[in-house]
Amino acid sequence: MKIIIFGCGKIGTTIIQSLSGEGHDIVAMDKEPSVVEEVTNLYDVMGLCSLGVDSESMTEAGIEDAELFVAVTGSDELNMLACFLAKKMGAKHTIARIRTPEYNDQSLGLMKQHLDIDLALNPDLLASHEIFNILSFPLASKVETFSGRNLEIVELVLGENFPFVGMKLVDLRKNYNGAFLVCVVVRDGKVFIPDGNFELRAGDRIGVTASHADMQKLMKNVGLPQKKPSSVMILGASRMCYYLAKKLISIGTKVKVVDADKGMCEAFSKKVPSATMIVGDGMQPEVLIEEGISDVDAFVALTGSDEVNVLSSFFAKGQNVPTVISKVNRAELAQTAEKLGLGSMVSPQKSVSNVLSRYARALHNSIGSNVETLYKMFDGKAEVLEFNVRSDFKYCGIPLREITLKSNTLVAGIIRGRKPIIPSGNDEILEGDKVIVMTAGHVLLDLSDIIAQ
Amino acid sequence: MNRKIVFNITGKLLEALAFILLLPMVVSIIYREGEFLSFLIAAAVSFIIGFVLVMFTKNCKKDLYAREGFLIVSLAWISASLIGSLPFVLSGEIPSFFDAFFETVSGFTTTGASVVTDLSSLSHGTLFWRSFTHWIGGMGVLVFAVAFIGNLSDKAIHILRAEMPGPVVGKIVPRAKDTSKVLYFMYFFITLVQVILLWLGDMNLFEALIHTFGTAGTGGFGIKGDSIASYSAYSQWIITAFMLIFGINFNLYYLVLIKRFKAILKSTELRTYLGIAIVSVVIITLNINSAFPSFSDAIRAAAFQVSSIMTTTGFATSDFNLWPNLSKTVLLILMFVGACAGSTAGGLKVSRVVILFKMGLREIKRMIHPRSVGSVKFEGKEVDEHTKSSITTYFAVYMMCFFAILFLLSFEKAPFDFETNFSAVAACFNNIGPGFGLVGPMGSYAQYSEFSKILLSFAMLFGRLEIFPLLIALIPSTWRRK
Incomplete structure (x- = not known):
């Protein structure tokens, strides 16, 4: 299938990586020659340098026979325009990244309809959903739901004292009543789809499927009670924070947002008045301690810098915050942080891909x-x-x-x-x-x- | 540095080469010649070496980057040339190993310089193999491998870039494998058309094949001492046209395939290429007219020679060594200019010459108006800094290599004069074949010493691979793991 990706930033590159691995014919477009070169060096795709949305470079990319056109540049407006033009020039399906909250909240449906965009992607919104899932399931490092929450898959890390450790899967099913299935195990970086004789060890990461009710029961049985967080501290008043805060507040959670930029804080508090806004540097322990980091149920680091997110998350872990989630864009950094013991990491690119x-x-x-x-x-x-x-x-x-x-x-x-x-x-x-x-x-x-x- | 994949891909290529070597064997069998055995042995050797290499590197990582690409290309070309020279030595038709190596490198690099003084003594199988190396080497040994051998690597673009000539190598379709396939498809199709056209003239099928291989790869091996001179005017015109056709960037043929004719007509490189060819033909025709019985003979000889030299093929219809000084100088200049990037031809490439020329103009303007701002445009787009600097660097290194080789060749004693040596280096380095003086179209490279033959063999490889891959492979630190 022929796919054109317009914009090769972080999101674009992640998309290219996953789609080129699945055997699609990909044309990558960007305005920066060095970026295009980098992408063509790393993946088996055709690169094309184009300054903006013009019909000539669209033709050169072969828009007439493209199945899918994906616009993920940094500018929402450019993405929408590119998709509009792509559709008019023959692309069968178009996807645009639209992340400005104003566009998303009020006029998205109207714009999608009139510009004939098939799918609007909002990485921040997707990632905030993911974080919200983890927060409502504090012991899992990841929760995904199927068919409107009917079935869940939960990712757990088995610590030394976890009751599953040392048990075979057949015995597991006998010991714990209820319908659930350990459907995947990751050990030393290798993925296993286990059969009944598979024995679990400490340090394994497992995926468990069960219905929502059975999952709650199972967690209770193994001594992991579930409760929704009553207070959450979020670092960085980003767009993702906006969506997350709104969702959390809607279920009655207290939200405290820390950001070093005063202007950002003020703008944020106008949009989400019920969140407590703190102007302060998240890298300074005093600020976080003063704002009561040791008492919150969850800490979420969502600043623009991976390093700040990882370091502040480690600090939060040290303060015994039960659930710590950090946004990490760079995959290699995420792997290192995970080895050092940081459990839940979310990346908007992954959600989009x-x-x-x-x-x-x-x-x-x-x-x-x-x-x-x-x-x-x-x-x-x-x-x-x-x-x-x-x-x-x-x-x-x-x-x-x-x-x-x-x-x-x-x-x-x-x-x-x-x-x-x-x-x-x-x-x-x-x-x-x-x-x-x-x-x-x-x-x-x-x-x-x-x-x- | 992923050394394993370098050996793995080289091994796979040698396995493929074994199958290619069976083709001349079939030709030998058809003509009932005993030489088929030497091809069979060479094929077996190639397959065994390849098989062992692949076996030892079975579990290699598939990662490869620019550096591995350069190494794969250098290693593949050298090993293919070594294996390719085996049949010549085994059959005893070119008994000296150095001669055989020279002949094979000359074949693969589509140079067409020969050490054989009497072509009529060679068997059909050997003649076929000599010319078939042109065809494979023209589009590229590794382009062939990427197109037709299973899944080499996701990052085969680095191999293609290292092998394909020209300042910027891009894909024409999103995947490297498909790009190679499309290229070979077009190459095969144009080749087929030429074979048919030549066959319809005064050549038999064997001759038509041999001369088409020579034209398609822009190589220049023939089967007669006087090259194309004894064939009809029709055959000569056909070859003239097809030499020019194979000198055009193959990306343009892809545009024909997808019916974007406008873009072809706009191509600066194509226009310049044809412009230079026409101007050269006019100058030479006027210059040599008096020596030919009729004007049509003169224009045919001039057109043939211009397209032969410019596309770095090296066929000849008359001994241009005897032409007046002006014509010879024009031909010498054409040797350096070469044809379009992305074609099967050698030389500096028209695109580089055009960009260098424009950069020169731009620099002069900047000297007059130090504060002026401007850009160099090519094919309607601005040439980025990286490309510009790589072109100037290439030109500088190209000149340095040229003079280094010339210097080393100058140790040859009489009868080699300056004209012979200079044109020999120019003809080998630019992958043309015949030069002037003793290495003129009616002469050969046989008299050079063994040292010079190895030197010129490497000059041909340097020219075909555009210097850097081989140069990088010769630097020991490239091979280090860390």
């Missing part, structure tokens, strides 16, 4: 059993996908134990109607179901792709 991978796969496969949702877990090493089962799926009504799946692939959940099922060998997939599949190392476009050939 999840959405785009899903969108591209759905386009690729408009007839069969579509990809409904797609999450990349553990730095993209594993993927969880939700498929709609259509009538053309050949294995409808056959018990799962009679179907041979590809290696490292697992049916992690079935949603029938609104009822989630954690599947055993006797369960079967029916038409109209939603099926959650966990896979490592395969690119799945259709539900039939899970079957071993």
Whole structure:
């Protein structure tokens, strides 16, 4: 499939990385020659330097036969204009990054309709959803939901004292009543899709699927009670902070925002009056201590600088804040921070690239059993996908134990109607179901792709 | 530095080369010649070495960057030349290893300089192999590998960049593999057209193939001592036209393929290329007219020679060594200019010459008006600083290499005079083939000493790979792991 990416910043590069890995033909456009050169050096894509949105460079990029045009430059207006022009010149689908809150809140629908934009991406909004999920599930380092919260997948890090440690998965199911499934384990950077004889060890990162209620029960059983945070401290009055603060306030959480820039704080407090605004440097421990960091339920670092986010998060961890989340853009820094013990990290690029991978796969496969949702877990090493089962799926009504799946692939959940099922060998997939599949190392476009050939 | 992938890809290339070597073997078998055995042995050797290399580097990481790209290209070209010279030595048709190496390098680099004095003594299989190296080397050994060998690497663009000539190497379609395939497809198609056209004339299929390979790769190996002179005017005109066609940037043919004709007509490089060719033909025609029986003969000889030299092919229809001084000087200048970037031709490339010329003008203007601001434009776009500096650097290094080689070649004693040596270096370094004096179109490189033959072989490799890849491979620190 031919995809044109306009704008090769952080987001653009992440998109290029994930899409070129999935085998699409990509043309990368940017106004900066050095950026284009860098991208073509790193990925197997065609680079094109163009100063702005002009029909000539669009033609050169081959817009007439492009399936997808993605505009992710730093400017919302340029993105919208580029998408508009791309659509007029023949691109089949267009995606624009629109992140200014004013555009998003009031006029997004109108603009999308009139400019004929198929999808508006707001990385800050996506990442804030992700953070919100983690906050409402404080012990998990990541929570993803399927089919409107019916089924959840939770990422947990097994500490030394975690009750699961040393147990085989078959025993796990016996000891803890309730329907849940350990569907993926990451050990020493390697991803395993485990079978019943797999023994869990301390330090493993695991993914567990269960319905929301069962998940709560399980957490209670293992001695991890769940409660929503009553107070959250956020560092950096960024756009992401705006969306997160609004969401948290709407569920009654107290929000305190710390930012060094007075102007930013004032502007923020006009938009979100119920948040407490503190002008102060988040890198100074006194400021954070004075504002009561040791008493908050969660600390979220969302400044523009990865370093500040990571360091202040370590400080918060040292102050025994139960949940610490930091925004880290650079993947290599995230890996190092994780090794040093920082649990939850969120990157807007990752969220965007999840959405785009899903969108591209759905386009690729408009007839069969579509990809409904797609999450990349553990730095993209594993993927969880939700498929709609259509009538053309050949294995409808056959018990799962009679179907041979590809290696490292697992049916992690079935949603029938609104009822989630954690599947055993006797369960079967029916038409109209939603099926959650966990896979490592395969690119799945259709539900039939899970079957071993 | 990922050394393993360098050996891995070189190994895969040698495996592919083994299969390519079976082609001349088939030709030998068709003509019932005993030489087929030497091709079979060479193919076996190539396959075994390649297989061992691949086996030892099976689990290599697929990462590669500019540095690995340069090394792969240098290593691949040198090893392909070594293996490619085996059939000549084994069959005893070119018994000296140095001669055989010179001949093979000359083939792969599409130079067409020969050490063989009597071509009629060579078997059909050997003649075919000699010319087929032109065809493969013209578009590129590694472009071939990237296009047709499984999944080499995601970052094959670095290999293509190191191998393909010209100041800026871009893709024509998003993926390196597809780009290589499209290039070879177009290359194959134009080759096929020429074979048919020549076959329709006074050449038999074998001759048509040989001369098309020589034209397509802009190489210049033929099968007769007097090159193309004894063929009909029709064949000569066909070859003239196709030499010019293969000297054009292949990206432009892709534009034909996707029906964007306007962009082709706008190309500065193409216009300049054709302009230089026409002006040169006019000058030479007027200059040599009196020596030819008719005006049409003169214009045909001039057009043939201009396109042969400018595209760095090296075919000849008459002994231009005997032409007047003016014509010879024009040809010598054309040797350096070369044809378009992104073609199969050698030389400095028209695009570099145009940009250098414009930069010169720009600099003069800046001297007169020190505060003036301006940019250098090429193909409708501003040339960025990086490209500009790489072009000037290339030109400087090119000149230095040229004179270094000339200096080393000057140790040759009589009968080699200055004209012979100078034109020999120019002809080898720019991948043309014949020069003036003793190495003129009717002469050969056979008389040079073994040292000079190795020197000139490397001059050809330097010229084909545009100096830097080989130069980088020769620096020991490149190979260090850290």
